Amino acid sequence: MPVAGPGEAAVQIRYGGICGSDLHYWRHGRVGDFYLREPLVLGHEVVGTRLDDGVPVAVYPATVCGQCPSCREGRANLCAAVRYLGSAALMPHVQGGLADVLVVPADQVVPLPAGLDLLTAAVAEPASVAWHAVSRIGDVRGAAVLVAGAGPIGALVVAALRTAGAGYVVVTDMASAPLERAKALGADAVVDVAGMTPDDVAAAVRGEYGVDAAVESSGTSAGLGACVRAVRRGGRVVSLGLLPPGDSPFPGNLVVTREIELVGTFRFQQPQFREVLDALADGSLQTGPVVSHVLAATEVAEAFPLAGDPNLSGKVLLDLAAGGAADGATDGAAR
């Protein structure tokens, strides 16, 4: 049982989301350039109750240095010395949150706003990724936006675009179940791009002049190519999906001749995490069908393959409190 030291808090974890990076560590022992050099507890999408007072909380997963140029210019999501839960980037690794009890710096433990339950709050981490990505577009009120890829992250981008007041949201994917979830979250149009070239995709989504902005959420260079082709002249592409290792081809000449603004987006800052929790609490951010399954921690061997198949699942949560013989509450069933 880990014990909180000075300035730390212990959290009894209730729900933890399984993320693409967790799946990479599980399948390949690595994510991009980070590979396992010692045992690693996975998980960075966790909520629970603070042990000392029982208050329901969400855990902000980044410990930032406060000293580096990024921290000092108010972009702590780019901290050069960040420690992120459940990551092999550093040695020793930063152990993650899919555990009974997690000890973190006390200022990373955020009490849930009134009226927000732990299950709804469990998507706060990936929703904050989406929230920050949408903020990288700028003012989206009334704008036409393409979201390429409707996995859990793309679906949450759709939800965040709705909250931010986008006028028209069109979503692509090559699997039907993610497109159904995107529709349920308020996408105006969905396009199944299986077998289509990036040019075909762009033609199908851009309308007369092109969409105002696009968020690449598939992690493929085909998705990025479609986004660059689909935005209008002077439009903005936010590159969110992590591309395969190495260099990725994209239509660079269109970036030049159409003055397309191609920007990255990476994680989020703690104030945005709090904004997302508030928006989940007051209902202005609706993530309903994003979570497709809640499994007991004892069913982890089923939960990981399930989380890895976009046709079978959206976001899969583990319930760290379930799984006892008497507990049939989650039972691996779809919610």
Ligand SMILES: NC(=O)c1ccc[n+]([C@@H]2O[C@H](COP(=O)([O-])OP(=O)(O)OC[C@H]3O[C@@H](n4cnc5c(N)ncnc54)[C@H](O)[C@@H]3O)[C@@H](O)[C@H]2O)c1
């Ligand atoms: N930048 C960040 O801070 C950040 C944070 C978290 C995740 N990510 C990345 O975001 C991406 C999405 O995460 P996820 O968990 O939703 O992943 P996911 O794999 O569950 O979803 C990707 C979706 O894209 C679809 N797809 C594949 N090729 C496509 C194409 N050419 N066009 C349209 N759709 C296509 C897939 O069918 C799938 O539904 C991943 O690359 C992940 O690494 C980035």
Ligand SMILES: [Zn+2]
């Ligand atoms: Zn994640």
Ligand SMILES: [Zn+2]
């Ligand atoms: Zn820093």
